Amino acid sequence: MKKLRNEFLIFAICVAAITSALGQGELRFCLRAEPKTFDPLKVEDESSMAVRYLTGGVLVRMNRQTQALEPELAQSWKVSKDSRQITFKLRSGVTFSDGTPFSAEDVAYTVQQLMDPALHSSTGDAFRSGPGNTETKIISPTQIMITFPAPVAGLDRQFDQVAILSAHSAKKEMAVVGPFMVDDYKPGASLLLKRNPNYWKTDAQGHKLPYLASIRLDIQPNRDVEMLRFKRNEIDLINALDSEYFDKLAATSPQLVHDAGASLDSEQLWFNQVAKSPLPSYKKNWFRSAAFRRAISSAINREDLSRVVFRGHAQPAIGPVSPANKFWFNAKLKPETYSPDAALRALQADGFRMENGTLKDKDGNAVVFSIMTNAGNKYREHMATMIQEDLQKIGIRINVVTLDFPSLIERMTQSFDYEAILLGLTNVDLDPNGVMNVWLSSSDNHQWNPSEKAPETTWEAEIDRLMRAQASSSDAKKRKEAFDRVQEIAVEQEPFIFLVNRNALSAVSAKVQGANPVVLVPQTYWNADQLSIK
């Protein structure tokens, strides 16, 4: 009887140990806005992306730390030479959260849904490089071949964003293959994700993942409140921290904050080069002159912007690609040297002259222009004010204008009634295809001169050619060469004056184990299935 009791005790301890290994912890953090959809194919906003990342099972996943592509639901894959076709070998024995088995049929269903033009999926747009239908061929339950009508650059990497849907589950998109599943949603308040009991992954010791029992996402748009809640231990992490809060927190709890270095995000200034804009012709001439843009660029003290505005938690930008993008960054590019004297000399060589401390062009017009930015963003307002003082040193008078965002966008995209704009660009995609819409002269997002019928300058024509060349090539080396040249042209011509790359700052509670913040989104919970709570 005593032996039986001992065996029972040992069994109870084992059960407790296993339960402990599985983890009963709940990770809590804030989303800045309501997720707009739970359908992973329709995701466009940041909050929905977070939910998709935590719940969606993908065929391949880019490791946010190494930036290398790793197998997930696909054990292996092969991309055809022409980059139009990809064949996946899938894992067997995987089931969705509701118990529906996962097979090639689900992948085919997901791809067909994704590429349906009626869905207007921005994730699908990344695969849409030419007219025609996408074909899927199920070779076996664990093998599928997908053929696109035209070559898709970085084809395999694009599948990092494609969460697989179940073709047969009655629960539709709520049946997931990712580590967590949506359990409870209180609109405007919180979203509760529970561990997917059927998640296929295990750790090195063979324990089932994820370790966490649940993740609670509180919807909290106010960053001050988010910070206060973190300090009160009501939430466990802050994914993107402002530099001001970072320093405050670092002063009291340095072990909780993480500066992962320059992120992909950049802040930039650009001049209006739209021919039909309502600006006086002499100003159009300034803004369309590469020498003028380069001079302005070299008169801006980027070191000071990084050090003062971002308290050292930003790096002076070198070009259109952040050094955080390990593969695509052109390492040959050198940072712009701050030199107001050189800027003034360059302007004088271009016909400008200094008169009583005011810079004037060859027709005697004083160089005065406005820099517009969005109201309420203190970092951009501070940068604009510092640029105002920097340019004053070479006799240029700047008027800083802060506008509400809709008015700013209206001026930027509809009336073109602006002179210079200071805004940021948030990059999620490492691949240059993610910025095709910025660099192609015909694009609406070609901000300095959108929707050109034909490239208006030779350098824009060259960028168009190079961007199309890299997009249609499957040779990574050739693509890199083409995009390196795009970066060089961008630095020579400065249609965008890149100012700084913000650092990826985050805060993680000491209770969270396994966290290793990185620069890529989602910085702190990219390895959510391996996080646990002490």
Next chain:
Amino acid sequence: MKFLRGNLWRNVACVVLLLVVGTSLSANWLAPDGYARQYREAADAPPSHTHWLGTDEIGRDRFARVLYGTRISLLLAPAAALLSTLMAAFIGGLAGYLGGAWSRGAMAVTDLFLSLPWLFLLIAVRAVMPLNVSPLFSVVVTFLMLGLLGWTTAARVLCSTASSLRESDFVRQARASGVRGVRLFWIHVVPNLKPVLYAQFWISIPVFILSEANLGILGLGVAEPMPSWGSLLKELEGLVSVGEEPWKFVPLLLLVVVVTSFQFALSKQDEVAA
């Protein structure tokens, strides 16, 4: 005794206001380096003997900015108050005096203006303004807009007062004596509207100061680098950090002191108006 106590507070308030106005007008001597100079090596510095109230996030001397900001807010808010009071007197006073359809029409327009969300209206007006304007022009336009939009409440009060004056015995008597039109309005009605006009003027000043502060917090008020109380109060957005840096509260403290002083200083005007 009660009268003396009330008078004492009013006198103290007047002295405080004079002191604040006097100090802000001396900004050129007290802070000769100006409000825009950036001491980038000493950004966000605590108070020191060189920067009495420390520096802001891009290294500008906070004391200088408070002085110049006070000057701007305190000089332009009364100007906006004067404009709005004159408009209220013209629209409300005349409508009340004329009565009938004039009064109903004017009050319908007033109600329409009152129903407009003024903040969004100001944002919209700012959005259609030319971009390339100097900071000085932006500050004048901001207060001009406040003045042009802020007459409605005062107009209703003045309409009501003028309406009751129109029906008063002395106006009837004047009318019976043959005094009519502009002469009647100017000699008999306007002098009796004066106390209400004064009260509305004084009440409007703190309202406009606060309105500009609201716009400033939204980044839509006075353009950089010119300071105003609104732009200075923006520093208080990071409430997590402010507890550790009490000197950042100085602009807020000054705003509270000035608005309170205005209330005490105009208390007698209120009594007269009532």
